[in-house]
Amino acid sequence: xxxxxxxxxxxxxxxxxxxxxxxxxxxxxxxxxxxxxxxxxxxxxxxxxxxxxxxxxxxxxxxxxxxxxxxxxxxxxxxxxxxxxxxxxxxxxxxxxxxxxxxxxxxxxxxxxxxxxxxxxxxxxxxxxxxxxxxxxxxxxxxxxxxxxxxxxxxxxxxxxxxxxxxxxxxxxxxx
Amino acid sequence: xxxxxxxxxxxxxxxxxxxxxxxxxxxxxxxxxxxxxxxxxxxxxxxxxxxxxxxxxxxxxxxxxxxxxxxxxxxxxxxxxxxxxxxxxxxxxxxxxxxxxxxxxxxxxxxxxxxxxxxxxxxxxxxxxxxxxxxx
Numbered sequence: 521x522x523x524x525x526x527x528x529x530x531x532x533x534x535x536x537x538x539x540x541x542x543x544x545x546x547x548x549x550x551x552x553x554x555x556x557x558x559x560x561x562x563x564x565x566x567x568x569x570x571x572x573x574x575x576x577x578x579x580x581x582x583x584x585x586x587x588x589x590x591x592x593x594x595x596x597x598x599x600x601x602x603x604x605x606x607x608x609x610x611x612x613x614x615x616x617x618x619x620x621x622x623x624x625x626x627x628x629x630x631x632x633x634x635x636x637x638x639x640x641x642x643x644x645x646x647x648x649x650x651x652x653x654x655x656x657x658x659x660x661x662x663x664x665x666x667x668x669x670x671x672x673x674x675x676x677x678x679x680x681x682x683x684x685x686x687x688x689x690x691x692x693x694x695x696x
Numbered sequence: 697x698x699x700x701x702x703x704x705x706x707x708x709x710x711x712x713x714x715x716x717x718x719x720x721x722x723x724x725x726x727x728x729x730x731x732x733x734x735x736x737x738x739x740x741x742x743x744x745x746x747x748x749x750x751x752x753x754x755x756x757x758x759x760x761x762x763x764x765x766x767x768x769x770x771x772x773x774x775x776x777x778x779x780x781x782x783x784x785x786x787x788x789x790x791x792x793x794x795x796x797x798x799x800x801x802x803x804x805x806x807x808x809x810x811x812x813x814x815x816x817x818x819x820x821x822x823x824x825x826x827x828x829x830x831x832x
């Protein structure tokens with residue numbers, strides 16, 4: 521609602537509203553890019569490009585949903601381009617999952633588990649990774665993910681299921 | 697790890713904070729590239745002034761140095777070789793059309809000389825020469 525109101529502002533105030541949008545959305549864009557790409561430097565590059573494209577686009581969106589969808593779509597596409605340009609996917613050495621019985625601090629275990637999960641995510645094919653990031657981490661609906669990725673809902677469902685299966689497999693190997 | 701556990705971890709990751717350095721870098725880079733020209737100029741006026749001043753100084757130096765320099769000797773310019781072209785002979789002025797008076801040659805006059813002989817006198821253009829034909 522706030523963003524929709526911002527978009528109706530006069531041309532003079534466009535630059536201010538743009539700054540506000542960058543401020544509001546940078547976390548979401550950076551986080552999504554980081555989950556797909558696996559490192560902050562690349563995520564920053566992608567976030568910059570997303571906001572530059574938004575600036576060029578001219579904030580001309582009918583609804584906030586359209587705006588949010590556009591942001592996600594550009595972010596995911598730029599991330600997929602970046603992963604495509606990488607020559608070979610680095611082989612990720614899975615560290616062993618911490619044993620809950622041995623660890624003293626539960627939060628430390630949780631952090632380690634998240635790190636392992638991130639490493640496991642990096643081993644997935646880019647489109648599966650993007651689908652699971654949008655569906656499971658960003659919490660978007662299957663329909664929204666399908667619209668963002670330009671594929672059918674069934675395809676997204678299949679990609680998420682495959683990705684989940686692979687993650688489970690990788691993490692169960694690590695837990696052994 | 698079960699699927700539910702993985703999902704739970706994903707949900708926790710949703711709210712994880714983004715490093716403030718990354719956010720600041722993105723914001724600065726975007727601001728840098730979206731600023732309008734006047735703002736950019738205003739921000740970099742010191743650099744622009746320094747560059748302009750040094751350019752002026754360089755220009756003045758170059759100009760003063762050029763003035764001090766001895767002018768190089770004038771290059772010998774060979775007269776251009778002109779292909780020998782035959783000049784057309786001067787056309788003589790047209791002669792005035794002189795209308796000459798026709799010489800009138802007097803007809804020989806036949807005179808009778810006493811004694812019966814005839815004398816024909818022919819006058820020539822030369823007044824001193826007169827041809828006389830004397831016949832019987």
